Amino acid sequence: MRVDIGNALDEVATPGIPEDALDRLDSRVADAHERIAEGRAAHEHGYESLNLPETVDTGAIREAVEPFQGSESIINVGIGGSALGSATLSSALESDVDAYYLDNVDPEWIERLLEEIDLSSTAVNVVSRSGTTAETLSNFLVVQQAMEDEGVDWAERTWVTTGESGNLRDLADKHDLPSLKVPDGVPGRFSVLSTVGLASAALQGHDIDAIVEGARDAERSLSGSLYDSPAYAYGAIAHALDIRGAGVNAMMPYSESLETFAEWYAQLWAESLGKDGLGQTPVRALGATDQHSQLQLYRAGPHDKMVTFVQVADRDDVAIPETDLEGLSYLGGSSLGELIDAEFEATEASLAAADVPNVRIEIDRVDEYNLGNLLYNMKAATVMAGELYGIDTYVQPAVEWGKKAARGLLGGGDFEEADAVAEKNVFEIE
Amino acid sequence: MRVDIGNALDEVATPGIPEDALDRLDSRVADAHERIAEGRAAHEHGYESLNLPETVDTGAIREAVEPFQGSESIINVGIGGSALGSATLSSALESDVDAYYLDNVDPEWIERLLEEIDLSSTAVNVVSRSGTTAETLSNFLVVQQAMEDEGVDWAERTWVTTGESGNLRDLADKHDLPSLKVPDGVPGRFSVLSTVGLASAALQGHDIDAIVEGARDAERSLSGSLYDSPAYAYGAIAHALDIRGAGVNAMMPYSESLETFAEWYAQLWAESLGKDGLGQTPVRALGATDQHSQLQLYRAGPHDKMVTFVQVADRDDVAIPETDLEGLSYLGGSSLGELIDAEFEATEASLAAADVPNVRIEIDRVDEYNLGNLLYNMKAATVMAGELYGIDTYVQPAVEWGKKAARGLLGGGDFEEADAVAEKNVFEIE
Numbered sequence: 001m002r003v004d005i006g007n008a009l010d011e012v013a014t015p016g017i018p019e020d021a022l023d024r025l026d027s028r029v030a031d032a033h034e035r036i037a038e039g040r041a042a043h044e045h046g047y048e049s050l051n052l053p054e055t056v057d058t059g060a061i062r063e064a065v066e067p068f069q070g071s072e073s074i075i076n077v078g079i080g081g082s083a084l085g086s087a088t089l090s091s092a093l094e095s096d097v098d099a100y101y102l103d104n105v106d107p108e109w110i111e112r113l114l115e116e117i118d119l120s121s122t123a124v125n126v127v128s129r130s131g132t133t134a135e136t137l138s139n140f141l142v143v144q145q146a147m148e149d150e151g152v153d154w155a156e157r158t159w160v161t162t163g164e165s166g167n168l169r170d171l172a173d174k175h176d177l178p179s180l181k182v183p184d185g186v187p188g189r190f191s192v193l194s195t196v197g198l199a200s201a202a203l204q205g206h207d208i209d210a211i212v213e214g215a216r217d218a219e220r221s222l223s224g225s226l227y228d229s230p231a232y233a234y235g236a237i238a239h240a241l242d243i244r245g246a247g248v249n250a251m252m253p254y255s256e257s258l259e260t261f262a263e264w265y266a267q268l269w270a271e272s273l274g275k276d277g278l279g280q281t282p283v284r285a286l287g288a289t290d291q292h293s294q295l296q297l298y299r300a301g302p303h304d305k306m307v308t309f310v311q312v313a314d315r316d317d318v319a320i321p322e323t324d325l326e327g328l329s330y331l332g333g334s335s336l337g338e339l340i341d342a343e344f345e346a347t348e349a350s351l352a353a354a355d356v357p358n359v360r361i362e363i364d365r366v367d368e369y370n371l372g373n374l375l376y377n378m379k380a381a382t383v384m385a386g387e388l389y390g391i392d393t394y395v396q397p398a399v400e401w402g403k404k405a406a407r408g409l410l411g412g413g414d415f416e417e418a419d420a421v422a423e424k425n426v427f428e429i430e
Numbered sequence: 431m432r433v434d435i436g437n438a439l440d441e442v443a444t445p446g447i448p449e450d451a452l453d454r455l456d457s458r459v460a461d462a463h464e465r466i467a468e469g470r471a472a473h474e475h476g477y478e479s480l481n482l483p484e485t486v487d488t489g490a491i492r493e494a495v496e497p498f499q500g501s502e503s504i505i506n507v508g509i510g511g512s513a514l515g516s517a518t519l520s521s522a523l524e525s526d527v528d529a530y531y532l533d534n535v536d537p538e539w540i541e542r543l544l545e546e547i548d549l550s551s552t553a554v555n556v557v558s559r560s561g562t563t564a565e566t567l568s569n570f571l572v573v574q575q576a577m578e579d580e581g582v583d584w585a586e587r588t589w590v591t592t593g594e595s596g597n598l599r600d601l602a603d604k605h606d607l608p609s610l611k612v613p614d615g616v617p618g619r620f621s622v623l624s625t626v627g628l629a630s631a632a633l634q635g636h637d638i639d640a641i642v643e644g645a646r647d648a649e650r651s652l653s654g655s656l657y658d659s660p661a662y663a664y665g666a667i668a669h670a671l672d673i674r675g676a677g678v679n680a681m682m683p684y685s686e687s688l689e690t691f692a693e694w695y696a697q698l699w700a701e702s703l704g705k706d707g708l709g710q711t712p713v714r715a716l717g718a719t720d721q722h723s724q725l726q727l728y729r730a731g732p733h734d735k736m737v738t739f740v741q742v743a744d745r746d747d748v749a750i751p752e753t754d755l756e757g758l759s760y761l762g763g764s765s766l767g768e769l770i771d772a773e774f775e776a777t778e779a780s781l782a783a784a785d786v787p788n789v790r791i792e793i794d795r796v797d798e799y800n801l802g803n804l805l806y807n808m809k810a811a812t813v814m815a816g817e818l819y820g821i822d823t824y825v826q827p828a829v830e831w832g833k834k835a836a837r838g839l840l841g842g843g844d845f846e847e848a849d850a851v852a853e854k855n856v857f858e859i860e
Contacts, residue, residue: 006855080722094542104719105773107748107766108796109686112524135718137758138750138769145751167755188722226859233859247734248678248711256539267723274727281678281727281735283713288565289534291832292510293619293697297704297711299828304677305711318537320568321575325597330842331568336537339568339840343535346835349851353831366538398729401783402721405776410769412760421779425436429656429663 001218001370001377003230004360005237007348013357014303015244017237022226025236030224032387033232046394048185049379052193053216055183058208061195064159064178065203068123071157073098074200075117075143078127079135080271081188082161084264085197086127088375089211091260092366095204102139110139114146124158125200129182131166134406161195187394189268192375207368214372222380231377234359235384238306241357242280246306249280250298253310254287254344257366261310262286265378272382272393279389288343295347299354307351307358310374311344314365431648431800431807433660434790435667437778443787444733445674447667452656455670459662460654462817476824478615479809482623483646485613488638491625494589494608495633498553501587503528504630505547505573508557509565510701511618512591514694515627516557518805519641521690522796525634532569540569544576554588555630559612561596564836591625617824619698622805637798644802652810661807664789665814668736671787672710676736679710680728683740684717684774687796691740692716695808702812702823709819718773725777729784737781737788740804741774744795 010016017025039047048055068074076086076099083103090099100113124143128136147154159178162168172179180195191197193215198208218231226233238249249269251262266282273279285294287309298307315337322332331339351358363370386393401417408418440446447455469477478485498504506516506529513533520529530543554573558566577584589608592598602609610625621627623645628638648661656663668679679699681692696712703709715724717739728737745767752762761769781788793800816823831847838848 002858002860004856004858006857009855009857012855079719084723104686104716105766105770106684106686106745107770108746110766111746111748132757134758134761134769135722135773137753137755138761138764138766141751141753141761142748142766167758171755228859230859247732254536256534256536263723270724270727270731274731276730277732279727279731281711281713281731283711286534289509291829292565293514293693294700294704295832296826296828297700297709299831300706301700301704301709301711302677302707315536316538316541318541318572321571323567323571325567325601327562328564328567328597330837330840331564331571334568334840336535336540336568336572339564339836340535340537342836342839343565343832345851345854346832346839346847349835349847349854350832352854353847353850354828396726398726398780398784399721401729402725402773402776402780405779406769406772407760409772409776410760410764417776417779417783420783421775424775424779424782425439425442426434427436427439428432428434429658429660430432 001230001373002362003233004362005233007352008237008241008306008357008359012352012355014355015241015246016357017240017244021240025240026226028388029226029232029236029384032384033222033224035387036383043185045185046187046190049187049190050219050383052186053212053219053376056194056198056212058198058212061180061199061208062202064180065199067178068159068203071097071123071203072121073100073117074123074125074203075100075102076125076127076200077102077136077140077143079103079133080267081191082127082136082196084267085192086200088192088260088264089197089201089206089371090204092257092371093206093368095206097204099200099204105135105138110142114143119147119150119152122157123203124154125161126158126168127161127196128168129163129188131162131168137167161199189271190379192264193372210368211372214369215376218373218376218380231380232384234361235381236388237359238280239385239388241306245304246357247280248283248305250283250285250294250305250307252285252287252290252307254340255310255312255366258310259286268378268382271396272386273389273391275391275398278391287347288340291343291347298356299350303356305356307356308361309344309348309358310361310363312363312366431660431803432792433663434792435663437782438667438671438736438787438789442782442785444785445671445676446787447670451670455666456656458818459656459666459814462814463652463654463662465817466813473615475615476617476620479617479620480649480813482616483642483649483806486624486628486642488628488642491610491629491638492632494610495629497608498589498633501527501553501633502551503530503547504553504555504633505530505532506555506557506630507532507566507570507573509533509563510697511621512557512566512626514697515622516630518622518690518694519627519631519636519801520634522687522801523636523798525636527634529630529634535565535568540572544573549577549580549582552587553633554584555591556588556598557591557626558598559593559618561592561598567597591629619701620809622694623802640798641802644799645806648803648806648810661810662814664791665811666818667789668710669815669818671736675734676787677710678713678735680713680715680724680735680737682715682717682720682737684770685740685742685796688740689716698808698812701826702816703819703821705821705828708821717777718770721773721777728786729780733786735786737786738791739774739778739788740791740793742793742796
């Protein structure tokens with residue numbers, strides 16, 4: 001992964017970073033790198049995520065999914081960090097095995113999905129560290145019932161990915177289900193390179209060792225200077241632009257296969273950095289499509305944004321056939337790949353021409369190795385940004401309030417948060 | 431559609447709107463409503479969009495797609511406003527006919543898609559007002575070639591939706607293709623209730639008259655007061671929150687079927703209002719999924735956001751089976767619908783408890799009538815917001831720069847914008 005920050009400097013953009021500020025930033029990066037290295041060495045909560053290339057046991061993952069080989073599809077039941085990493089790999093890489101993600105509790109959607117899938121040749125992966133996530137457990141109960149209704153032995157077709165103890169662990173023990181352990185010290189949104197993210201990928205036939213290899217090379221590229229470390233450069237620049245006024249960060253890959261990557265990144269960035277009144281708002285975008293949707297705002301709206309491009313250097317191409325349509329002959333003989341590349345370069349330049357800061361992330365190809373590399377680098381970038389903000393990157397305390405309120409509303413105990421729901425301030429217009 | 435602005439008032443939220451400011455806002459809404467009515471009566475560019483419930487000819491649309499009845503799938507070739515309205519309807523409503531949207535020029539993605547689809551039973555709808563949109567025309571040339579390669583007569587399977595003249599109109603005339611006219615005065619992002627948005631829906635078997643009927647009822651609900659008009663209330667409140675500091679607007683429907691609606695809205699809002707250094711940044715979110723991704727940031731990050739919920743009052747439900755799993759018994763006997771509703775109410779209350787402004791939009795069901803109603807209302811809301819900002823809602827001049835640069839890069843003429851691309855400021859870290 002390469003990072004080009006040329007269009008984030010103040011000679012191009014507003015807000016932008018002066019070159020001398022880069023040097024000051026670099027010394028803060030050096031300190032932060034030291035803190036990160038300490039945290040990793042001590043296996044501290046969260047920092048441990050960056051050790052995954054060493055600690056993950058890909059052999060055990062392959063072994064756990066071995067009984068499910070030959071499945072036509074996989075239903076992954078999990079939400080948030082228990083789904084997005086795996087979904088990112090699945091969306092990016094082609095496979096004959098379809099992977100579905102039950103990451104919402106919309107009844108109409110789930111009913112349609114379960115009707116579409118042949119459950120008799122489907123493997124089920126239930127992912128929840130605590131084993132108590134209401135959405136995940138509810139969905140699993142529904143899937144279990146649907147399998148029973150079709151005469152499918154759900155226990156034959158299910159593995160669980162969970163913590164050392166809890167409901168799901170008990171369930172696995174009781175029914176003798178294969179199970180994978182969620183690693184300690186790794187928050188869900190940092191777990192793509194573990195059992196959480198890799199098991200479904202392994203069953204889809206992807207080379208999970210190449211994913212880890214890419215991550216390991218990213219790990220080796222971390223250093224005490226942003227000038228040498230693409231991951232740290234990205235995290236430091238995004239932070240520096242945020243505090244100079246770019247409170248929004250549009251993640252815009254120029255590849256359909258990376259659409260889910262932008263969602264994964266949005267969770268990682270938002271949930272890690274959004275605290276203490278701080279944090280840049282990630283916006284999921286897609287090139288070239290969003291040129292026809294969001295670009296007007298990015299160029300001509302408030303100067304409160306940066307745009308992060310992810311460009312893929314090499315891909316399979318499709319020729320554009322020749323045409324005698326007037327004014328379009330220039331397209332004939334070109335290719336879709338040339339077109340999307342030209343649109344990327346044009347959009348990047350058009351933002352620079354409008355003084356809008358933007359950063360280019362470039363990867364060689366969308367394959368296992370480069371995905372592992374990209375995902376690890378973005379995790380390290382997030383950790384670096386968290387250090388620079390001075391916040392606790394690895395917690396998400398603000399979501400607890402709503403969990404208690406929902407539980408109270410469903411009769412799962414007495415919570416004062418549930419009472420607040422009834423006191424809503426209503427001002428309705430109809 | 432009902433709008434509840436109770437959680438946008440300053441007694442709840444920061445930023446929030448004082449009740450006396452609502453009255454002042456209401457008099458500006460009255461003036462803007464008058465301006466909008468004048469524009470509509472004079473068929474002015476853009477304002478004409480709000481006349482679509484009267485001007486659209488659903489009979490002609492049904493007639494144009496009649497020759498394609500029996501197709502197993504539809505490939506819609508179009509980008510931005512030529513795709514998003516139609517895609518919103520397609521994602522929201524169930525159909526036996528699959529609709530695909532070629533709204534990007536990623537060669538790997540297009541190649542995979544064309545391999546998956548049985549082209550011999552596929553209808554193709556090419557949508558471009560100008561007939562010169564590079565992405566759309568290139569994709570169409572590729573589809574045409576793919577059909578020829580499989581011995582399918584593309585001319586038998588294609589209709590075009592375009593302006594009165596231009597490349598696509600010429601092509602239609604030459605090959606005697608059925609064609610639909612993009613209405614005058616209706617920018618792409620406002621065109622869902624026209625030939626652009628409804629033709630594919632008609633071929634999918636949806637009741638497009640019910641869609642228009644829902645829009646007509648929304649149209650009738652427009653009045654000179656925000657207290658009587660849900661659409662104007664929403665547009666005015668979003669604008670008022672933006673200028674008080676909520677520069678980000680997260681659109682968060684609690685329904686998987688409305689995920690594409692959030693994308694449609696994001697284009698409408700961003701491209702209409704993002705100009706002159708103004709405009710609120712739309713963020714596409716999804717409930718309940720994004721509670722596990724974005725909620726931490728929304729609650730605990732900077733107070734620069736509002737959240738717009740879309741809640742569906744009535745839907746088919748799925749019971750959650752009873753369980754003996756410890757700590758989860760409260761879920762058994764409940765339903766996924768009750769769970770997602772409880773999560774919605776809990777999230778709404780949790781934002782209010784954190785002083786984050788939020789607005790609830792409620793619709794009765796996800797069906798043709800209510801979608802037409804919702805889409806029209808959001809268009810009217812956008813028009814109202816545009817009046818209050820005092821900008822030209824219907825243009826998108828900032829995207830022209832990049833189009834010229836891309837065209838120049840591809841050898842389609844001399845453009846100084848293309849030269850700027852070569853002068854990019856490079857600062858690469860690897």
